[in-house]
Amino acid sequence: MNMHRGWIWLAVGSLLGGLQADAASAALEAVASWPLPSDARPPTALAWDPVERRLFVAAEQADAVWVLDTERGRWLRPLSVPAPRHLLFEARPGLLYVSSGAAGGQVKILDVNARRTLKTIGNLPEAGRIHRDAPSTRIYVAYGAGALAVIHGVTGVHTLSVLLPDRPADFAIETVGHRIFVNLFRSNAVAVVDRLAREMTDVWPLSEGRGNESMALHEPRQRLYVGCTDPPHIQVLHTSSGKRVARLETPTVVQWLYVDTARDRLLAGPVSGPLRAWQIEGEDQHRPLPAPSEFSNAHPACYDPETGRLYVVIPGSSGQPGLIRCLAWSN
Secondary structure, eight states: OHHHHHHHHHHHHHHHHHHHHHHHTOOEEEEEEEEOSOOSSOOSEEEEETTTTEEEEEETTTTEEEEEETTTTEEEEEEEOSSEEEEEEETTTTEEEEEEOGGGSEEEEEETTTTEEEEEEOOOTTOOOEEEETTTTEEEEEETTTEEEEEOTTTOOEEEEEEOSSOEEEEEEOSSSOEEEEEETTTTEEEEEETTTTEEEEEEEOSSOBOOOEEEEETTTTEEEEEEEBTEEEEEEETTTOOEEEEEEOSSOEEEEEEETTTTEEEEEESSSOOEEEEEETTTEEEEOOOOTTOTTOOOEEEETTTTEEEEEEOOOTTOOOEEEEEEEOO
């Protein structure tokens, strides 16, 4: 029996050792690229379709959402949307939610396969980031001087708004818990919203930074990553208390953050300088991972946690159009 247990522990140890070795050698590597269809201003947002392998690109200046077929490497017919800013794609039933700067601020819901607008929700000034509450299928939209719009995922009806004390920037929604964490940009704080009670229940001040714009949540580890602009850095908060437990330095302001909970990795896109990636280890240890150094001045991105692929807009230069670059983990 003891010998049998010994073999089991040896096998477990070998498996863990192999996983640690894979994590230690992981790096982001460029695997594909596609020229943007126009040399207009860089896109404002990306969204990924994991079923049809399409990438949706918000081209605000072109009043369109470009559609890239990544399997065939070709651009499909664009979707006509005035001033698109942020995107959310729901693979089933194939709906694209677009926050738009048109008509004072609105959200459009498009059936991308039928190529038609199903609904337009108006009266959402400065409509911004869009996220989905997976357990309830509700859609949340940051807008105005301080509010989250709650949109029914089936009917598309704007059912209510959760009021906030300041303009919302990025936000993150728990899937097991029932909270929403919202960056309050001017207040230098994070608002905690109870999505069941549909009201703000707490505010966590950020004592060491200002201008918190980007955000990502690692729910299994109870960690919230908050990108601050002054000075540029990432604060790591414990979601049970709101207390800071770690700080990651960045050379410039971080435009976006993604957490890969399965791989325990954090990705950050500074407005200038190379992409940053970390392996999350132990008790709030973050070990830098290699990433391509040429990806400076990266603009919008989106991350597919299933495949571990990052899609990044690379701005053009000298009159040449920009690129969509795809990066993947080596392990």
